[in-house]
Amino acid sequence: MTTNATSTSEANDERWPRPHRWTYAHFMQMADIGLFENGRVELIEGEIIEMAPRDNRHAAAVSRIARELVRIFDESFFVKIQATVRLDDRTAPEPEFAVLPGSPTANRASHPLPLLVVEVSNTTLTTDLDRKAELYAGFGIADYWVVNLVDRQVVVHREPVADSSGRRRGRYQDVRMGANGVVRPLTNPQDAIEVARLIV
Numbered sequence: 001m002t003t004n005a006t007s008t009s010e011a012n013d014e015r016w017p018r019p020h021r022w023t024y025a026h027f028m029q030m031a032d033i034g035l036f037e038n039g040r041v042e043l044i045e046g047e048i049i050e051m052a053p054r055d056n057r058h059a060a061a062v063s064r065i066a067r068e069l070v071r072i073f074d075e076s077f078f079v080k081i082q083a084t085v086r087l088d089d090r091t092a093p094e095p096e097f098a099v100l101p102g103s104p105t106a107n108r109a110s111h112p113l114p115l116l117v118v119e120v121s122n123t124t125l126t127t128d129l130d131r132k133a134e135l136y137a138g139f140g141i142a143d144y145w146v147v148n149l150v151d152r153q154v155v156v157h158r159e160p161v162a163d164s165s166g167r168r169r170g171r172y173q174d175v176r177m178g179a180n181g182v183v184r185p186l187t188n189p190q191d192a193i194e195v196a197r198l199i200v
Contacts, residue, residue: 019046019047020046021045021046021047021090022043022046022047022048022090023046023089023090024043024086024088024089024090024091024092025089027043027048027092039051040053040094041094042084042092042093042094043084043090043091043092043093044091044093044131044135045090045091045135046091051094051124052123055122057122057149057200058120058122060200061120061147061149061198061200062081062082062120064197064198064199064200065097065118065120065147065198066079066081066097068193068197068198069097069118071191072185072188072191072193073099073185073187073188075103076102076103077099077100077101077102077103077115077187078099078100078101078102078103078104079097079098080097080098080099080100080114081096081097082094082095082096082097083098085098085100085111085114085117086111087111087113087135087139088139091135091139093132093135095117095118095119095132096118096119096120096147097116097117097118098114098116098117098118099114099115099116099117099185099187100112100113100114100115101115113139113140113141114141115142115143115185115186115187116141116143116144116145116185116186116187117136117141117143117144117145118145118146118147119144119145119146119147120147120149121146121147121148121149121150122149122150125146125148125150128146129146129155132144133146133157133171133172133175134169134170134171135169135170136157136160136170137157137160137161137163137169137170137171137172138160138162138163138169138170139160139169140160140170141160142158142159142160142186143156143157143158143185143186143187144156144157144158144160144172145157145183147198147199149199149200152195152199153177153178153195153199154177154178154183154195154199155175155176155177156174156175156176156177156178156183157172157174157175158172158174158175158186159172159173159174160172160173161173178195181194181195181196182194182195183195183198
């Protein structure tokens, strides 16, 4: 009788059915065997998210930004370009750029927190300004830029804090446009990048 009661309780448990949450290890195993060869995906809080295709304007902006970031950050930094960035065991987004401390490495076990994350947005603007901002703030990314191709501006997010309401992972207390037509990385504030050089 006890066994039946337990089975009934488990069957009526309101936690079921529930979505399966993938881990970073699962995600990389799927990538290694070629499951994502025909599409671009990222792992966000255990969900595998299909990413929007990149058009020529997006590609041109990425090329421009790459030149500027490589100019500013020397070999003591790792500038990752359109590559997976592991934030925890269930979250590995693929921003356009992530600047990490230390020299480039192929070691998957090494995952320092990015000093700067940059997303380039035209068709994904709402996601990058809202959900991605909450995500990066929750992980404590101190410097997050959204290069807004729609309005031809760079939105700089700083001062991440946990969200006390519990409705979202985190938020940025300081959100502003590039000042006087330039943006400066927190890590290298002496180096200015003209917004006009980033956007086509």
